[in-house]
Amino acid sequence: MEEYINSEYPDISYLRAKAKKRIPGFAFDYLDGGCNTEVNKRKNTEEIRELELRPYYLRELINPNMEVDLFGKKFSAPFGISPIGLQGLMWPRATEILAKSAFDYNIPFILSTVATASLEKVSEITEGNAWFQLYHPAEADLRDDILDRAEAAGYPVLVLLSDVPSFGYRSKEIKNGLAIPPKMSLRNILQIMGCPNWAIHTLLAGTPEFKTLKPYIPKGMSLKHLGQFMNRTFDGRLDEERIKAIRDKWKGKLVLKGVTSEEDAEKCVKLGIDGIIVSNHGGRQLDHGESAIKSLGPIVEKFRGQIKVMMDSGIQTGPDIASSLAAGAEFTFLGRSFMYGVAALGSRGGDHTISILKKQLKQVMDQVCCARPEDFPDFLIRE
Template sequence: MKEYINSNYPDIPYLRERARKRIPRFAFEYLDGGCNAEVNLKRNTDEIRDLQLKPYYLREVINPSLEVELMGKTYAAPFGIAPIGLQGLMWPRASEILAKAAFEHNIPYILSTVGTASLEKISEITEGNAWFQLYHPAEDSLRKDLLDRAAAAEYPVLVVLADVPTFGYRSKEIINGLSIPPKLTLRNILQIMGCPKWAIHTLLAGTPEFKTLKPYIPKGMSLKHLGLFMNKTFDGRLNEDRLKAIRDQWKGKLVMKGVASTEDVEKCVKLGLDGVIVSNHGGRQLDHGESSIGALHPIVEQYKDQIAIMMDSGIRTGPDIASSLAAGAEFAFLGRSFMYGVSALGSRGGDHTISILKKQLYQVMSQLCCAQPQELSHHLIKS
């Protein structure tokens, strides 16, 4: 697909600043923030950028290929779009915009259970090429039904979320009324009035909803009771028995997201999972936990030949992708960068952000004289 780049916003920080001005503060802080004092939010990116890469200049000039094989499919680049809940809160129809862009650029898009588009709609947009991320339901019957729907919609990969056994303590969301149940305050109303384009687009698109979960939510439920329903319906605590039940039912590729220890990876290998995504939920769950890149190293050392190892959390730019792959990840997922893009540029935000990241990554690999993503590990300067 032909690249689209808006020259007014040539990098992710420009998109972030544009998004900050264009959407209500409560929506931006939901997207941008972490938990508690946001220590791990900062540590994630800082430690990726502490890594250094070695260029080799006296080699034959090459044109790098960004293609990589993952989960039985060849993708055009070694990165994808991570699952984010309530995408439609940041920008109306964001889920659909990003899914379409991902499909057209041939990279994976992961839909969250609490996304604002239905799993059937996203499958239609991507012609069965999206991945589905499952928040574990408390009831086995609901889990079975969600997996049956995902299978019927021909999702090739199921991503089970492991790192939300409890909801992170996020003070900004509490102040903004985005805790469960949410509330609309005078402060939020004034913020909406200051963002007329967001307000008009939201009015036209309709109030964001958990579209995948809509069949299970009783009609006419108030916001207060919706919060109670969600807390009762989903139980984020995984264990080996629950993971085994999912493995037994799901016939496609199975990945666990939120892995941060070699002990958990060992269990995933034993249960026959196809991959793991090393992640700390973007610094939104455990403030004093290890960075994603810090957790990656021992996992790669022990299990790189036994299971596909991917990574998210803290990755923002093309150079960040390169460093993450150099550190041993086979594939990288980004969340906030894509939401900055859509919040800043609307329907062109997905194409724009993907094009930026591809161009940045290509430049880094050309500078290093690295022919393909799998060879980036040869350029890591080890301390």
């Protein structure tokens, strides 16, 4: 796929600034915010950027190849799109836009259970190449039905979300009425009036819904009862027995997202899980935990080669991807950067974001003389 870059927005910071102007404040706060005082959200990125790479300028000139083999498929870059809930709130049809861009540029797209497009629709867009992230249902029958749908739709990888035993305390969302059930205050209505482009596109696309879950939600349910339904239907606390039941049923690749400790990583190896994503949910769950990059090191040192070790949380730019790979991640995922792109540029936002990330990453590879993503650890300056 030929790169698409809008020169007005050559960096993620420009996309973020444009997104903040283009969508209502409550939608931007949902996208941009962390939990509590956002300590961990800030640390995630800051501590990636404390890492340093050593360039080698007198080595033979190379042509970097950023392709990566992952779970039997060759991807065009060592990064993919993280699962994000309620994407259609931030920009109408954002889920479909990003899924199409990921397919066109041959990178992984992970669909959240609470995204605003159905798992069947996203599979159709990506020709069966997307991954599906499961919020664990409280009842086995519902769990199995969703897994059966994902299998029938051809999803090759199932991602289990492990870091939501409770909902993060996000004060901005509470203030904006985005806790379940939501409310539409005068303040929110005024914000919508100030974003006519967003309002028109939302009107055309329709009210955002949890499309994958729609078959299980009783018709005509009020917002108040929808909140009670969601709380009753999903139980985010995983344990070994729940994971084992899914491992026994799911025949494709299985990944656990939200691993931050060696103990949890070791359990994943013993349970026969194929990969882990070291992640703290983008700093949206535990404010005073470690940054994801700090959690990554000990896990890589102990378990690399036994299980595929990937990472998200705090990665925003091409150099951030490079540093995360240098720290030992075998693959990386980004969430907010892609949503900034779509909120800023609409239907071309995914294409643009992928293109600038690839361009930035290639520049780093050229600069340090790194031939392949898996070689990045050779360029990390270690204390």
